[in-house]
Amino acid sequence: MRTVFIGCVQFSCEMLDTLLTVKEAEVVGVITRKQSQFNTDFASLEPLAKKNRIPCLFAEEVSHNDLVCWLEELKPDIIYCLGWSYLLKQEILQIPKLGVIGYHPAALPQNRGRHPIIWALAMGLTETASTFFFMDEGADSGDIVSQIMLPIEDQDNARTLYDKLTLIAKKQIIEFTPRIAAGSFERIPQNHSVANYWRKRGKKDGIIDWRMSAKSIHNLVRALTKPYIGAHCVFEESEIKIWRTEVILDNSSKNIEPGKVLEIEGGYIFVKCGEGTLKIIEHDFQILPQKGCYL
Incomplete structure (x- = not known):
């Protein structure tokens, strides 16, 4: 399964490193950034791509049209967009025949939107989730492919919750990627009537x-x-x-x-x-x- 990976945070690095161990996923391209002015957990994927001899494109160095052309030339079956604070346009979403997989650390359809780990802790929630879904033109609104609930303990903070979610997400990606390659996965539509959106924090x-x-x-x-x-x-x-x-x-x-x-x-x-x-x-x-x- 020809796979392109998009991301630019610590979580992205962990997910790409894990995906590279899944034999069904042939990673043929990586899109990342050289720097970020707002991701405090920023991490470029260039070193990991270079280590594994995977073509790497820096999003800030090319136009949207050039990025689309680059992806079309790679002919991906699927795209994983994990740890990317930018909505993908329809021209990109329609390129891979299997779709684009996104990630949101919340119990979708609840708590869509910005800063899900921060809001969950700041509001004193006792539960969240690790959710992979098929991206559409909305924000965190596509069909769910994998979701695991996670309790938030009193002693948890941003670092511990981030790490717990990463650990769970690694297990999920190892489990559902072969099913996607085999065509044996289930798409679970979200109930939009119970959705809410968290705003951007300042x-x-x-x-x-x-x-x-x-x-x-x-x-x-x-x-x-x-x-x-x-x-x-x-x-x-x-x-x-x-x-x-x-x-x-x-x-x-x-x-x-x-x-x-x-x-x-x-x-x-x-x-x-x-x-x-x-x-x-x-x-x-x-x-x-x-x-x-x-x-």
Whole structure:
């Protein structure tokens, strides 16, 4: 099965490396990027393509028409587009006779759209999914080919959830690729009536408002921790990234305003929130704030 792979993030690298072990998939071309200004988990596929002597095209260096012509010359049976923050136009979707496989780390048809790992953690969801689907001209709206549900544990953060989803996705791609090659797979249409779309997040969505509950701030921090950009607060006109926190359920400070530093202990910072107290464990403070000051 002649296969082209498109992607430009860490997840893409893992998926391409796995796909190369599947004998039914003959990877005949790779489309990637040299750099990205908005993918914090960016990873070019060029080294992996070069190692395996696979023709590689950089999307930012060619026109859309040239990209289409390149794909048509390769005559792929299928395209895997995994870890690509750009919608594919119909001219590309119609090239491979078997279609284009996309991926979304959410329980489609629910939670389509942008930043699914971040939103799931920030909203405190207890479950998500690893979903492969046939791409159409919509966003995450095509028929599902493989979906596995995954619980989100209290101790999960962006890094651990990203890694868990990657591990599950590897097993899925090994399982369903031979079925696609053999024509024995099932296409499961999505129920569009129950779909919702998550919006694109901006920098303001990562600002910590200490009037929020400690639990909500904790969820925001774990959602935006590495490999993402990090939640942040402003202290003495400097933007401070907060990478890891812990919720402290304590009623002794109920008369204290949100944002006040209650204690500094062993490098940890305890801050009063709208409800509860937050223990800041990992942060970018160069000089620790003083007890009694406000963040």
